[in-house]
Amino acid sequence: xxxxxxxxxxxxxxxAVAIGTFDGVHRGHLRVLDAARTAGPLTAGPLTAGPGMExxxxxxxxxxxxxxxxxxxxxFGSDVELLTTLERRxxxxxxxxxxxxxxxxxxxxxxxxEPAAFADRVLRRIGAELVAAGEGFRFGRERAGDLxxxxxxxxxxxxxxxVDNVSSSHVRTLLAAGEVGRAATLLGRPAEVEGTVGHGDHxxxxxxxxxxxVAVQPDLLVPALGIYAGAALGHPAAISIGTNxxxxxxxxxxxxxxxxFEGDLYGQRLVLELWERLRDEAAFESxxxxxxxxxxxxxxxxxxxxxx
Amino acid sequence: xxxxxxxxxxxxxxxxxAGPSSFAVVAQIRRVTGARTxxxxxxxxxxxxxxxxxxxxxxxxxxxxxxxxxxYLTDVDLTARTSTGDPExxxxxxxxxxxxxxxxxxLAGLRGEIELPIPTASAVKIGGERAYRLARRxxxxxxxxxxxxxxxxxxxxxxxxxxxxxxxxxxxxYVRAIAEALGGHCRTLRRTEVGPxxxxxxxxxxxxxxxxxxxxxxxxxxxxxxx
Numbered sequence: 213x214x215x216x217x218x219x220x221x222x223x224x225x226x227x228a229v230a231i232g233t234f235d236g237v238h239r240g241h242l243r244v245l246d247a248a249r250t251a252g253p254l255t256a257g258p259l260t261a262g263p264g265m266e267x268x269x270x271x272x273x274x275x276x277x278x279x280x281x282x283x284x285x286x287x288f289g290s291d292v293e294l295l296t297t298l299e300r301r302x303x304x305x306x307x308x309x310x311x312x313x314x315x316x317x318x319x320x321x322x323x324x325x326e327p328a329a330f331a332d333r334v335l336r337r338i339g340a341e342l343v344a345a346g347e348g349f350r351f352g353r354e355r356a357g358d359l360x361x362x363x364x365x366x367x368x369x370x371x372x373x374x375v376d377n378v379s380s381s382h383v384r385t386l387l388a389a390g391e392v393g394r395a396a397t398l399l400g401r402p403a404e405v406e407g408t409v410g411h412g413d414h415x416x417x418x419x420x421x422x423x424x425x426v427a428v429q430p431d432l433l434v435p436a437l438g439i440y441a442g443a444a445l446g447h448p449a450a451i452s453i454g455t456n457x458x459x460x461x462x463x464x465x466x467x468x469x470x471x472x473f474e475g476d477l478y479g480q481r482l483v484l485e486l487w488e489r490l491r492d493e494a495a496f497e498s499x500x501x502x503x504x505x506x507x508x509x510x511x512x513x514x515x516x517x518x519x520x
Numbered sequence: 521x522x523x524x525x526x527x528x529x530x531x532x533x534x535x536x537x538a539g540p541s542s543f544a545v546v547a548q549i550r551r552v553t554g555a556r557t558x559x560x561x562x563x564x565x566x567x568x569x570x571x572x573x574x575x576x577x578x579x580x581x582x583x584x585x586x587x588x589x590x591x592y593l594t595d596v597d598l599t600a601r602t603s604t605g606d607p608e609x610x611x612x613x614x615x616x617x618x619x620x621x622x623x624x625x626x627l628a629g630l631r632g633e634i635e636l637p638i639p640t641a642s643a644v645k646i647g648g649e650r651a652y653r654l655a656r657r658x659x660x661x662x663x664x665x666x667x668x669x670x671x672x673x674x675x676x677x678x679x680x681x682x683x684x685x686x687x688x689x690x691x692x693x694y695v696r697a698i699a700e701a702l703g704g705h706c707r708t709l710r711r712t713e714v715g716p717x718x719x720x721x722x723x724x725x726x727x728x729x730x731x732x733x734x735x736x737x738x739x740x741x742x743x744x745x746x747x
Contacts, residue, residue: 226524328583341524341556363543364586366524366558366579 213306215313219337222312228273228342229335230310232349233280236295236383237304239400240346240375245308247344247370249275273341276312277305278334284318286431293384293433300406300483314338327357331365344370390436392486396519402442402485405434405453405466409477412467415459419503421510423452423467424477426484434466435486437493439509441516442486447473450506450513451484454493458502469506471514487516524556529576530733531585533722536563536571538708548725549573560585560714561691566606569593569711570719578736584743587691588715589671594695598623598704599681605639605696606706615703617681624675626702631670636697637663668693682707716742 216222230248234241251273279301283292296304298315305313316322316334325333330352335343343362351357363369378398386395392403405428412425424444428434440451447470455461468484470477490512496502536545542562550557558579560572569592574581598617602609618626669690676684683702687695699706712719723732 328580332580361582363546363562364558364560364574364579364582366556366574 213302213310213313215302215315217315217317219314219334222276222314222338225274225312225339226272226341227276227312227339228344229276229278229338229340230344231278231335231351232345233283233380234277234301234305235283235292236380236399237301237308238295238378238380238383238398240372240378242308242400243375244344244346244370244372245275245277245305245310247372248277248342249309251342251344251368251370274311275309276314276338276340277310278314278316278338278340279305280318280322281315282318282431284323287318287320287323292431293388294431295380295383295387295433296404297406297429297432299481300404312338324353327352327361328365330357331362331367335362335367340367342368342370344372347371347373384433387433387435390438390489392435392440392489393519395435396487400520402487402519403435404483404485405451406432406481406483407466409480409482411478412465413456413459415456416467416469419499419506421450421469421503421506423469424482426466426468426482428466434464436489437464439490439493440486441488441490441509441513442468442484443518444468444470444482444484445473447471448513448516449484450490450509451486452493457493457495458499460495469510471510485518487518488512524550525554526556526576528553528555528730528733529578530735531560531578531581531739532573532575532728532733533717533719534571534573534728535719535722535724536568537724538566538568541565542571545571545725546573549575549728552728553730558582560588561590563711564606564709566608567709567711569709570714570717570722571711572714572717575730575733578733578739581736581739584740585715588743589688589690589713590693590711591686591688591713592695593676593708593710593712594685594687594699595707596683596685596699596702596704597681597707598683598702600705601700601703602705604705605694605700606709609705618703620678623678623683623702627673627675630698630701631673633667633669635665635667636694636701638666639663639694639696639700666692666694666697668697670698673698688713 228248228251230245281298285292302313359369359371383395383398395403407426407428409424410427416423437454442449442451449468449470451468453466490509532549546557553575555576558574560582572585599615600611601613603612672688674686676686695709696706
């Protein structure tokens with residue numbers, strides 16, 4: 213996938229464009245991306261039958277995505293806990309079959325653009341002939357632009373209805389409550405938390421469970437505190453999201469013990485899949501009791517099943 | 521395959537038949553021209569009449585054409601209400617048609633600046649959900665009002681409970697809402713004019729050819745916009 217930050221950076225082509233913020237790249241987003249990837253004839257009905265009505269993509273449109281960073285709502289003054297980093301979002305968009313991505317810097321200037329100017333300077337500029345988006349998609353000054361306007365301007369428009377209950381905010385609510393299984397159903401893949409492995413207290417190694425201490429960027433959502441079964445780098449992983457109350461900690465840490473893994477992860481980016489929430493974190497009577505509890509977590513992690 | 525062309529540029533006046541969606545007509549015209557094709561306002565599938573389709577470079581004229589006044593001819597069946605205000609919905613209620621005097625009294629309240637509830641069958645959102653979806657689920661919703669201007673509303677004929685009306689309205693007026701306010705539903709709807717353009721000058725989608733496109737300069741002159 214080619215990643216560009218300005219329209220002119222993309223090579224000229226006719227494109228079928230999916231547009232949206234796509235935080236989390238959940239099942240609803242996938243429908244929009246699929247609409248761009250597999251765009252069919254403009255409309256059904258008696259007038260469209262007959263030769264020459266192959267789907268536009270059979271004419272060779274490149275599936276492309278136009279997305280925004282930072283999250284538009286943060287520019288309008290709301291705090292948004294992100295489900296995905298931009299890097300992860302782009303990986304997922306590529307996996308969904310997008311061949312080009314245009315990441316537009318969302319700022320007050322972009323938000324103030326006249327809708328027709330946005331269509332001209334962004335969509336036309338990258339050769340968009342078909343535009344797919346969720347039916348509620350709005351753009352431009354005072355959010356006055358919608359898919360109807362794009363139709364008037366001569367784009368093929370695919371309006372993708374909301375998938376029942378699947379929204380980034382619903383996923384956020386579920387994750388904040390630790391409901392990683394239900395979140396996975398909405399996402400169409402396991403819930404994740406992502407970060408860079410740094411140095412922790414090196415306490416786990418002494419207990420027999422060396423953990424990777426994952427530093428998470430501050431605008432990313434971290435699910436509810438607790439102990440989770442999951443996976444990372446293809447290994448089962450017992451994951452602790454918490455403050456290490458046994459040691460009287462207060463700062464939130466994300467730590468993962470990768471089963472059957474040997475090696476150095478320091479400085480690496482790590483995407484942790486969270487499959488199942490096992491228990492609340494707790495302070496124990498003794499270190500031996502803590503080690504025993506972790507041992508049980510590890511056994512349950514080995515038995516855990518990847519959702520979806 | 522080259523990108524969709526900016527030429528031929530111009531505005532096609534097309535007389536949409538009943539049945540296809542406006543977008544099917546857009547696609548049909550585009551097959552003829554090979555140009556990108558937009559429009560200056562759609563018609564429901566059951567409706568017929570004037571569509572302004574914008575070809576090539578003229579798609580940029582959409583913004584100065586969508587707000588034009590419209591003229592419609594409609595048969596309003598005053599013997600039944602339907603769930604959508606048009607013939608595609610289910611009959612909700614059978615009614616006794618009013619006499620001519622009562623019809624005229626009802627019409628009198630619908631001229632000028634009026635506020636009408638948006639039809640339940642429309643795509644407007646109520647509490648985050650499409651009105652037509654709520655309606656389909658049987659949820660009773662209070663539809664928001666929309667301010668409309670009715671410049672003229674004349675009865676052409678009134679027989680067997682069906683009133684043939686000639687309406688001149690501002691952009692954004694739902695004729696279905698007027699039919700509902702009269703106590704009936706639109707049995708047919710035909711758009712006869714959009715601003716200075718008349719369906720009399722339109723061709724069927726099949727008869728369209730690029731030579732029928734009105735040049736952009738003429739469009740701008742006729743709507744009185746600076747070129």
